[in-house]
Amino acid sequence: MGNEQFVVSLLVANHAGVLTRVSSLFSRRAFNIDSLTVGETENPELSRMTIVSWGDDYMKDQIVKQLQKLQDVKKVQLMKKEKTILRELLMIKIAIDKEQLPEVKEAVATYRASIVDLSPEAITIEITGETPKLNAFVDYMRQYKIIEMTRTGPTAMGRGMYCLEND
């Protein structure tokens, strides 16, 4: 039983404390967690969470079953890799001088990122995509002075009619 990364999508009740319930379940059951994103859905009563975790088959099975026991969790789905779109947003702020600007712009264009803020001292770039692409972009940017960066962690959705429905 090897370890691998996997994505779990959840529909949860949209009220206070749900995030704590889910995250505290992960800590008290010693489940691994790489990232967790949460936001409202088209139904104001529900939020959708995307959790990226890793572990063996036992861990996967227990994570799904234990999440299903939480009263506020309406639906849990282990996302099938080949049928899932994953996207993450990253913002990175870099200290640049004027001479460096053209080459940074070139990198931004190559990676289909966009510049969202520019000041005499710093440039802020936004990039969306799958995690490996974002990692590659960050690695490329390391040649400059990175002032700060933040990333959301992946959010996921199934392709076509592969959906996370509330039933």
Added chain:
Amino acid sequence: MLLTGAEIVVKELVANGADVVFGYPGGSVLNIYDELYKYSDKIRHYLTCHEQGACHAADGYARVTGRTGVVIATSGPGATNLVTGIANAYLDSTPLVAITGNVATNMLGRDSFQEVDITGITMPITKHNFLVKDPTKLAETMREAFRIAQSGRPGPVLVDIPKDVQTARVEYDESAPRPACRPHDAICPDAVRRAAELICAAKRPYIYCGGGVIKADAAGELIAFAEKIDAPVGLSIMGLTAVPYEHPRFLGMVGMHGRFAATKALYDSDLVVAIGVRFSDRATGNKAEFMQGRKFLHIDIDAAEIGKNIGATDCILGDVKAALKKLIEALPTLRHPEWNAHIKSLKEHPDNSIDMDPQRLTPQSVIEGACRRHGDGIVATDVGQHQMWVTQYYQFKKPRTLVTSGGLGTMGFGMGAAIGSCIGTGGKRTVLFTSDGSFHMNLNELATAVTNNLPLVVIVLNNQVLGMVRQWQSLFFGGRYSNTTLERKTDYVRLAEAFGAKGYRALTNEEYEKALDKAFSSDGPVVIDCVIDRDERVLPMIPPGGGIGDIILR
């Protein structure tokens, strides 16, 4: 009609069948207590000495009645004093609703007087909890709390109600629909068919019965199932009482301090049908050894238990009573004469015998004496050596007659639990086996037993030491008795008398029998101090993480 939040709480208690509640008043629950005063003809409130005792009482009440226990406490220390009791109920899957008051909503989060985030604190030890900030949601929250506590695998639910929510007046609709418990009697026919195939293929089937059987009131079905497939039954501590001690299928408790025959037979089996168990480490010991050479068919209501501690070959998910009924229907009558001859030889094996020295007052004679008089009455225990002796020697006859802290192992559980159990049976005599260690943790509740004149027989197995820890120290720590020798001068007879109870001391079997005579003809609580040797051990013992080969028999 327009009602205050406090009145809604009490009306919902009545509507949910909670005619008995345990608790302790305080600043943040004054309004609820004021309503309890008005509704005292519908709800009997039992005041304990400490919120922990109240919580254990509600737990004991729930275990003997099968209903949801209710406990009420004030904010801050009142709420935190419930924590051990709630955790205890969580680990043993007892349906419990804990109601706490809190400071007013505009005072929350300001470290106000007696403010504590009890929903945060109890999140990992409740099935669910609520902080009710909106009084219009209070009635529906109370209904949900009872539904959650009872449905599926039962457990504790906490409802935290700020003071202003209790005083607010809101519209209350008594006839609003109640959420029904989710049905769990739908058993997958395919799972039953596969299970039947597994059972038919087995040559040495063994039934491992847990607390889920008690919770589902499925003891009758379990025995019928055992008869049908011709298999012996070993039990977890929570499963005890499902099969009468005298029943031919009964092997006793499995595991660390289980009976030799129960554990050995499991290791000799080729199929374990595990019903309503969660495979605690205290039962399995070395998991690899426990699993090797046999298949496991796991029947449980909680999907997360399947494969959590022991990988199951197959499973049936759902209410164990419903599952057993279906299985019995699906199975032919099976016979395993060779296997049962082997089981018989294990039961008659000298290693399975209980030695009793008639000359001395021993744990065996103490338990035997009470058992002989108590019939099928309720027995509560505390935690430690005395608890294990009760599980080994007490001859239980009826389901729900043992109230013990299995999962959490809570020393101090006994007094509250015995009080709640006694009240749950409508005031029938209840025997509590405790020890000098456990009893000292919550003996204050003797006052509660006296106030309510409960016929409680408190049997203190007094060995002057923390016996179970001492046993481990002598086996695994070179006899270095760090802080387990109790140099206390407590006089239990005078202690009982000081509380207004009766007290007797027994150094010999004759004195013990006389004390029992008096205790069993007394109305109110009685304490019997039974002085036993400090080096009495709980045997057999399989050391933690060990297998049947590591069993210590004498």
